[in-house]
Amino acid sequence: MTEEGQEATVKTTCPYCGVGCGVLANVAADGNVTVKGDPDHPANFGRLCSKGSALAETLSLSDRLLYPQIGDKQASWDQALDLIASKFAATIEEHGPDSVAFYVSGQILTEDYYVANKLMKGYIGSANIDTNSRLCMASSVAGHRRAFGSDTVPGTYEDLELADLIVLVGSNLAWCHPVIFQRIEAAKRENPALRVVVVDPRRTATCELADLHLALKPDTDVALFNGLLSFLSDVDGLDRSFIDQHTHGFEAALAEAGPLDMAKVAEQTGLSVRDLATFYTMVARTEKTVTVYSQGVNQSVVGTDKVNAIINTHLATGRIGRAGMGPFSITGQPNAMGGREVGGLANMLAAHMAIENPEHRQLVQDFWQSPKMARRQGLKAVDMFGAVRDGRIKAIWIMATNPVDSLPAADEVALALKHCPFVVVSDVSTEVDTLPYAHVSLPAAAWGEKNGTVTNSERRISRQRRFLDLPGEARADWRALCEVAKRMGFAEGFNYAGVDEVFAEHAALSAHQNDGTRDFDIGAFADIGQQDYDDLTPVQWPARAGEPKRDSRFFAGGGFFTKDRKANFVAVETTAPARRQRAYPFVLNTGRIRDQWHTMTRTAKTARLSSHIAEPFAEIHPEDAAAIGLGDAELVEVKSPHGRVVVRALVSEKAQKGSVFVPMHWTDQFASKGRVDAVVSPDTDLFSGQPGSKFTPVALMPVSCSWYGFAVLRDKPEGIPADYWALAQAPGGWRVELAGLGQDDLKEMACALLPGDTDEAAFLSYEDGGEGVQRLALWDNGDLVATFFFAPEPVAVSRQWAASLLETKAENTIERYRVLAGRPAADRPDPGAIVCSCFQIGVNQITAAAGQGAATVDAIGSVLKAGTNCGSCRSEIKSLLDGLNDKETADVDIAQAG
Structure with a gap:
């Protein structure tokens, strides 16, 4: 936001993944916006991925929700807020506090999250508030709490640059967290001794950086890491001193892992004994080991056990909390961590306190001076919408998320909302698939229009700052929540003059009766005023009052947040993946692609981000395609008992036999039948409640087109x-x-x-x-x-x-x-399928440059600029060059044989 006729540059934070990149948004005198990476931000040091680089192209108001609506009619804010408050109050009066719910999002800011959590848990008196972050990192939260007594990420991004071995488990960093991938890529160039192992059923773009790719069978990670624990014990690779001084339960965990049997682990995981031995030996011999894990671990019905199997190996070796080592959960959303800090999950309280702990409940209630505190955990996301469907929840407020597309068994979610007596949707777009189910629609502030904070995957709090005027009658989510709270009779708890006051209260609660007993403490900001809040620079927590700002790690010398300050090894059973049914013989894996984000409400606004992949697809192994009579680029139906999609077939050796990958992004706005979460099973992890989006038994059938x-x-x-x-x-x-x-x-x-x-x-x-x-x-x-x-x-x-x-x-x-003619003229060369979105460089251009001697990724960059801006395409350029080299080698071999 600038004075008319003036130019300004605002430091803010990217709204996409959990890397938390700093952004410089420049607003010119004519109102045009440009963005670039902030070289001073410690998450990215100026780097941005393709999505971040295109942010300025997504600021169109073409589909914006600009005014409140009741039904399909425009309403005033007072009319909408009065109706929401009266409907929620009446529902609570008649059916009790658990008859209402909030479903919020890692897209909202920490201050929005804080107010929503306070209203639901401390004033309405129910814990029926959950978040779409349940779909991405709830298993990490559960695993951390079982092992550490708290939801603590021990390390920092710097550890990735200081490590000698990085193990990426279920994490396609090259596409999902490109800036972190670029930092690792740069570290590998600086340190030739650095080794990278990728554990993933698919051969993803990340594998181009890998020294070893372990293409294990889906959902067999526990077997892999239980085997590693047994191997470390056999080769004397344990830190007995750390185990004895700082942990409980090692012998039970080792006993559950069982005696090392490499042939058995190979059979369970589908890996070769040779690759297993190589991996296990690398870990045993490399002290500075970081294990990065993401959705391939979390999005599983045994996701929490996977997390603890990984953490067990780090506790057993004492490789935690020290430079260049530790387990590291990378989050999927820009403020998944901020949501965890304020208790945005149904099974947590604010400031990382436990809802099942009566002392914590009393502490929070006393601090809030609230009339009615939730006494037990609420319904997690999948169960919440099940309760909407069966009538237990009669009023729900959905904020900054699109569950009709993103929750598993999504058609059932749509049916549930259709029959719900009262639905409120706060969003920025008129074209999201959830909006038609709203009785009241509220226009929310979007990125660039709102003020607040987010926390990234390394516990670093950064500011999102407003640089655009609010369009129409859009409002920040925290303001809408406060106005409803006041109308429900709770004005004394929600009289904030500004967002800085919300943040200050959040900080004060984190330090309240803490004294080092809880991990989350940002008490240094409990007295922050508006100016200091406006000027806040990125800071990593803990940031305790009276202590200097510093980057920090947890647990190098113990000090876990259990009652006796010792960590818990968790004995995790190696279980076989769910059996495939004859009618559904394939395993569906869903996930992200490089240039799109969630359900595309932002990224689909720019042609640049659609130039790489423009339609939903199913990646299928050639042998599977041949077995069902499916040709490349034909259409294929992917079907489960819950729903079906029809998408383009991408026949590729990168797929694992028996598995199919379909991206999660497409909605009814952009494809006729591409909502893949309609197919995904709603089965969830017993401990975390996170759905197993990486493993749904499906059937594949070619679609016969005329x-x-x-x-x-x-x-x-x-x-x-x-x-x-x-x-x-x-x-x-x-x-x-x-x-x-x-x-x-x-x-x-x-x-x-x-x-x-x-x-x-x-x-x-x-x-x-x-x-x-x-x-x-x-x-x-x-x-x-x-x-x-x-x-x-x-x-x-x-x-x-x-x-x-x-x-x-x-x-x-x-x-x-x-x-x-269907082809370009000779004087207009065809660039081919786009590889580099930033400079719109295609396959044909890269192939031609390689033929002229540009044989490396850097050489291609020098000639074509491809890969020199955001760098997200570098792994694909390398893959393309490797393929050309393999073809040349094969041609030579054939010629020699002839």
Whole structure:
């Protein structure tokens, strides 16, 4: 936000993953915004990934929710807030406090989270507040609390640069946390002795950095790490002094792991004995070992056991809390950690206190001076929406998240909300799939419009600062919550003059009766005023009153947060993964892709982030595809007992046989049937309540299409009548993938995608009746309005070339007919499928540069700039170059054999 006619640069924090990168947002005098990495921020030192680099391109107000709505009618804030307060109060009066719920998000700021938690747990008197962070890191929380007595991440990002061995478990850092990946990549260049091991069923982009890839069977991590614990014991790789002085339960954990049997572990995990021995020996011989784990560990029905199996190996070796070593949970959302700090989970209290602990409950209630404290944990996310479905929860407030797309068995979630008596949705977009179920919709402040703090994966608190005016009548979430609280009769607890006062109270509670007995303490900020809050620089907790600011680690000398200050080894049983049913013989794994975020409400606004992957897909091993008669780029149905999707087939050796990967991002706004969480099983981890999104038994079936199509459109279509479609932004317009099951009139189909009444005769057209190929194009004074490519098989036209036509002019009929050739003219080279989103560099350009001698990733960067901005594509460039080298080697071998 700037004074009119002035330019300003604001230090803020990226709203995407848990890395917590610092961002410099520059607002020019004309209102244009540019972003770049903050070189002073200790999380990223100026680096940004592709998503962060494109933030300025996502600030469009085209789909913004700008005014409160009651039903489908615009309302005033007072009308909306009065209705929310009265409905919640009446529901509580009639059915009790557990009949209402809040479902919040790692997208909101710590201050929003704090107010929501205080209202629900301390004033309404229920713990029915949970968060979409339950879907990403709840198993880490449960594992930490079982082992350490607290939800403490022991280490820092610096440990990744000081380590000699980094083990990445279920973590595709190259795509999901690119800036951390870049820091490791840089550390590996500086320290040739640094080794990286990737433990993942898929061969992901992260594997390009790996010295060893362990492609274990899905959900067999416990067997792998139990085997490692037994190996460390056999080779005298234990730190007996640390075990004896600072832990309990080692012998029981070792006994549960059992005697080392490498052949048995190999059978359980699907790995070779040789690879197991290599991995175990690397760990045993390398003191400075960091084990980074993320969703591949957490999103499992045995996720908590996986976490504790990993932590056990670090406790057994004393490799925790010291430079370059420790277990390290990387979070998926920008403020998953902040939500944990304020008790945003249904089974926790504020300031990392335990809801099951009566002393903690009394401490928080006394501090808040609240009338009614929740006495037991509330319903976790999956169970919460089950309670909405069966009528136990009759009023729910959903904030900054999209459960109709993101929760498992998502169709059941939609049905639950459809029948819920009262639903409130706070969001920024009018086009999220959850909004149609709202009785009241509230326009929330978006990134760039709100003030507050977030905490990243290394416990570092950073400011998100406002640099844009609030559009329409949008408000910060904490203000909306406070206004509802006041209307419910709780004004004395929610009279905050500004967000700085919320943060100060949060800090004061963290230090209240603490004295080092709890890990989370930011008491140094208990008396912070508005100016100091505005000027707050990134700080890592703990930040205790009277202590200097410093980067810190936990547990090097013990001091855990159990009653006797000793850690607990947790005996975890090696169990076989769920058996696959005959009707559902494949395992579905879901996750992120490089350039999209969650359900695409932000990232889909820029064509640059859709240029890499523009439609939902299923990554399938070639042998599995052949067995079901599925060809590459054909359509495939992925089905479970809970739902189905229809997506593009990506046949790839990177997939593990018997498994299929489908990304989580697509919604009904961008694809006809791409909501993969409708397929995911709602089964959850016994301890954490986190769903097992990496393991759902599914069936795969080819979809028999009569025709396929690809279209480039200047205007967004209002409706798409095809059986299959996927929509994405393109430079200057839109791109659409199409397919049909019947014998549709394709010219009529083309007309239906255009605004107004388009005469079929207006098209230039090419038709090869024998081949079933049709191509259509429509111009307006040399500017392309639309072009369509139809064929009886997947359309082979270059998407990048076709999309670029919207930004070029066809001056004469010859140039227009060239478009119908379906390929670029000789004087207009086709860049090929985009690899580098930042500079829009494609496969063909990289291949050509490699042919001219640019044989390394850095050389490609020098020639084409690819990989030199955000660096997120570097692993893919390396993979492409390796493939070219392998082909050249094979060609030489064939020539020699001939």
